[in-house]
Each structure stands twice: as C-alpha cells, then as structure tokens.
Amino acid sequence: MNPLLLPLVAAQAAYVHRTIGKEPRPDGPTKGFVPGPEAGDGAGALRLLVIGDSSASGRGAPTHDLAFAGSMARAIGKRTERPVEWRALGKYGATSERIRHGILTKVTGEWDLAVLLVGVNDILARRPVEAWTRDLTAIVETLEQHAAHTVLPGIPEFGAFPSLPRTLRRYLAERGKALDEAARLVCAGRTSVQWVSSADLGPAEPSFFAADGFHASPAGYERWAQAITDHLDL
Template sequence: MSRWWYLAAPALPLLLPQAIWVKRTALRLPDAQQPWQGLVTAPDGSRDRPLKLLLVGESTVAGVGVERQEQALTGQLASQLAQQLGRPVQWQAAGRNGAVAADCLQDLLPPALAQRWDIALIVLGVNDTTHLTSRPRWRRTLQCLIEQLGRCSGQVMLTEVPPLGHFRALPQPLRGWFGLRAGLMDADLRRVAHSCGARYLSLDMPFEPGYLARDGYHPSAAGYQQWAAGIVRQLSSSTF
C-alpha cells in the first residue's frame, strides 16, 4: 500500500466530498481550436531546415485555457525558440484534456512515432495525480514514453509536474493533499528522466490570477507565455 494512502486515509471523509464537488462544479473550458500543427518562420522569414518540435501530454498540450494553439504552450514555445535560435520551428501538439500518461502511451504517441523530431517534450502529471495513478505504474509508463520517443527524437524532455498545492481553484484541504501527491509524482518523474537520459525542466510560471484562465486551473495566454519562456531559459544552443 502506498504512502499516499496512509497520508490521505484520515482525511478521506472530507477529501472525497470536496473532490466530487470540484468535479461537478468546475468550469470546463474547450481545447484550443485546430490546427494543432504549424510552422513558425525564422526572424529573417526563412523556412529552411526547421527545428522539429513535438509536445505530448494532457490538457495544457491540448491548449485548454486559450482559443488557439499559437497562444498555448506548444505555439508559444515554438515562437520563442524560433526567435532564440534564429531558425524556423515546425511544431505539433499531441494532447488530450484529461489524459493520463497511459493514454498518451496508448493513443497519442503512436501517430507521432512515424516522424523524426529534434525535441519531444512530455507534459504530464496533473491527471495522474488527481486520478490516483499508482506511483509504480506512473514510473513505468514514463519510462516507456521516454524510450519510445527516444527512437524518433534527438532530445526527450519532461516538464515538472505542476504544483497542485498552488491551484487556487481547488479548496483546502484537497489542494494541500493533491499538492503533496504532485510533489511525490514530480520526484518520480525527475528520477525516471535522469535514469533514462531525458532532460527535466522546471515549471517557471506564477500561479496568480493574471496568468490563469477563467477556470482558475489552466494557464491563460500570459501563463503559457511565461511557461514557455521558462523552458527556453533552461535550454542552450548546445541542446540543438
């Protein structure tokens, strides 16, 4: 039995009703509109030899919180990388609202494996935290994702599991419990990334109203912009 169960069991009579209430009352925002792929030209207008960027993951890869993928994490990251590197970026988002890691492995990843990518970024953790995915299964699935992406990608990267303890749309004590579990899931993600030769990227985004969408849960366009900027800051030209 996991450590999470021992920590959560005394509070279950309060946590369960809160979780049910959040699920029933949460504002549900749509995915970003299609297309979910595109090309950002280089600052000089060039389209030659683009960096190929793939994002795989949950609702933030689906662009929930904004209208278009260009405003979401994938599009923002592609745009900022094009500016930083002075070269075009061809991008694709493979995301699903509500996806856990196993969904990505089974459904979202296979179509992307037929292409070659310079960077493949895995963005997961919120749903595996809230759906109580077991930590051994979480680690195994992450390892499989990294291994499969490694066969078609120059560099596999993973973002930090978002700190659910900062999600103000969640009531206390549910927010605190999910925050604790997200920290454990992130520690697992960091260890798996290190053991598999993938790169771990911290999530550098303020969880304040101006950076959140109307649901108070997903990033706004400003939030995605900050998140992408934090990723670019952690990368160097030697990565490419």
C-alpha cells in the same frame, strides 16, 4: 496526510471535477510554423512536438497558436534564431497510461525537440507511483526513438491553483512531490532527456490561469513555455 481527511479530499475532488474543464477546446490547426529571423521557407526548421494532457491540447486558450505549443515554438525560435515547425498532440484528462497506449501511437517521423506534459491527471486519478513510473518510462523511451531531445516539465505546484480547496491542494501537492521524484529518476542518466522542476518556473499569479482557475491562460502558456525554454540544455 491524516487518513481521516481522505473522505473530504474525495468530496472536494469530485466537486472540482464537475466544475473545471469547461474551457472550450482551442480552434484552428494543431500544427504551425514560426518563421526565422529572415522569414525563410522552412529549410532547416527546428521540429517541435508537444504531447500530453489538456495542456498539450491547449485548454484555456482560443487557439493552439496562443496555447503551449505555439508559445513554445516562438520561444524556441527566438532562442535558436531558427524557424520552428510545431505540432500539438493532446487529450483532455489524459493520464500517462492513456498517453502511452493512445496518443503516443500517433507519433511518427523525426523531431528535434519533444515536450511531454503529463502528471496532473495521474495525481487526480490517484494512480500508484509504480504505475506512473512504468507508463512514463515507456513514453520516454518511445520519444527517445523519435526526438533528438525530450523535455519533461515537472508537475505544476497545486498550491497556486485558485480552483482547488485548501485540503485538496495539500493532498495533491503531497502526491505531486512523489510523482515528480519518480519522474526525475526516470529522466536521470538519459543524455537526450531532461526533467525541469516546476519550482524553476516561479510563482503563478492569477493571470497565469484561465477562467476555470485550473488550466493556463494564453499569458500563462506564454510564461510557462518561456520558463521551460530558459532551462533547456540546448
């Protein structure tokens, strides 16, 4: 991007920061259970962990059950025909650094699948690719110790975000490509870790977004979770 446009990018970013994030936090528990086809008691349930930023924390949905974690649990349950126990660990505004040194320390036990939602805030914070790579590698390596399979969805395509001005969208898209490529390389060669490109998720129509035009709506979370499930190597 032309360096002369960076002051405009900074001003637009400051405006967006003041106007987004007004969606209330979801109510209800941060963990749940989706029965299998025969509505069993949980024996043999697949254990799902969703960890990351405000998407993992369910911003834009009234409950976690209608946010990403609950939507992913239902999609996984339908595909595997197994009951699913799920838990969401997310923090609004969390970068990979905050996840690594904060949220990740709360991960305990064994999980069948961990979904890591991260990257948007690293881009908004203009974190260097080197710092992103270092923190992301540490997160992935820790999740490998707790989960049989870890999936890292690619960073959403900023061009679709209705809340972002055009110049800011272009800048964030350029930064997103650089961080996405680094994330793909972090996951490459790890047999239990999978990176899923956001390009595989298809275009996002207005109904994908919550009222703030930045976070996903319940319909958006459902579509996002289903698209990731469709691409999982399970």
